[in-house]
Amino acid sequence: MRFYASLARLAPRTSPQNRHAILRISRASLLSTLVALAAFATCFGEAHATVAMLQPARVAAANEPLQITLLYSADDAQALTVTVPPTIRVTVNGAEQSPQPLELQREPGVPDTLHLQPGQFRKVRYSTPWPQSARGEVRIDPVGFDASPALVAINRGPQQDAVAQAEQAESQASTPAQAAAMAAAVDGPAGDAMSPPGDSLSTTGRGVLSHVSYYEPMYFAVGHNGDTNARLQLSFKYRILMPDDLRSKAFLDNLYFAYTQTSIWDLSADSRPFRDTTYSPQLFYYVPDTGWHSPFFTRMGFAAGIAHESNGKAGTDSHSINMPFIRPTWEFGDLTGNHLTVSPKIYYYLGTSNNPDIADYRGYVDLLVKYGSPDGWQLATTLRKGTKHWYGSVDSQFTYPLARLLGSKWGGYIWVGYFNGYGEDLLDYNNRQHWMARIGYSIAR
DSSP states (O other): OHHHHHHHHHOTTSOHHHHHHHHHHHHHHHHHHHHHHHHHHHHHHSOOEEEEEOOOOSEEETTSOEEEEEEEEEOSSSOEEEEOOSEEEEEEEETTOOOEEEEEEEOTTOOSEEEEOTTOEEEEEEEEOOOTTOOEEEEEEEESSOOOOEEEEEEOSTTHHHHHHHHHHHHTOSSHHHHHHHHHHHHOTTOOSSSOSSOSSSOOOOSSSTTEEEOSOEEEEEEEESEEEEEEEEEEEEESOOOSSTTOOOTGGGEEEEEEEEEEEESSSTTOOEEEEEEEEEEEEEESOOOOOBTTBSEEEEEEEEEEEEOOOOGGGOOEEEEEEEEEEEEEEOTTSSEEEEEEEEEOOSEEESOTTHHHHHOSEEEEEEEEOTTSOEEEEEEEEOSSTTOEEEEEEEEEEHHHHHOTTOOSEEEEEEEEESOSSSTTTTSOEEEEEEEEEEEEO
16 A cells, blocks of 8 residues: 555645546556566476477387387476376378378376476377388377487388397397397397498488488589589489398398489580480399308498490490399498498490490499498599400599588588599590599489
């Protein structure tokens, strides 16, 4: 009341009607202020729960349910009561299947509300059967709650229970030695055959579209030596069948179709034509890890198949070859860090078109030597030696992640290439390219 008396003294000459109006306005303003202060105190004094989705095991048995674990924690200094929903929803994306919504049921015995003291947490599990259509690696996206997606490889093979149990034990291992032993039980001593840290032949691309991945490097680069030209390459491979057991070494389970297109673009000539383009479809068997072990190498991969190369031209400019090939690949050192890769591609010519002497300039072996790390710089060099004189070529490509130069929002790599010798394209397989250096951008390496 002293507050109102003070207001009355501030306006001694105001009429009684006006003084009553001022007091009514002041009471309303004071009430609004008190409500705002109460709301402010409530907002800053209220305890909030943190909800997180724990990462599920990377390998799951198809005959076991999909299980999602939510972690509720009281992070503030006050006790907390949390309402736990009876169901949660996620979507599952796998291979070429459209996203499939799933509803997971809360585990029995969990009450509808949890009472957490400051600093306490509680795990709540939800589960539902895997969809029958889910194959290979699938992505799990939460719906209605804030959590990161998760990737899980579904094993439908005869040993799915043993593999899933070994994977779960690995995730719960308390020491690095125990984790390494469990990893060997799942994948063999060479490491993770389910998702290798760097494909033996190229950059693997297992994801939502798990049949499709990168094959040879994909890049665009420009250089100048007398004239200005660009070199660009597109390449991918497609896994024809997705096996129930992703570790399978069976022939049909690891059969791939690949397509690579390499072009030389003349930027100095009138109308800037593509001087030559090489089209190369391939069909081959490929495993990144054969399971053969040795103290001399970390992992051995293997590929074998048939490749066709053609420049798609007619008349005397037409050149094409058919090559059955085998390609073993050995990797040395830590596959997650800097390591050496040696991969000879050995082939034979079944048929040639307007280039019967191509072996004189190209030979029968492409020797690929790479050194670098999956998340750092890498130098890859392909060497060829023709059967006559000193004919052959050197093709070197240096790549470095743009994310390390410009920040994490950037993808791909800066690409620097050097070529010297014969056979950069089919049209000029018997013409010497003294040297050409280019710089550009690479999507995959």
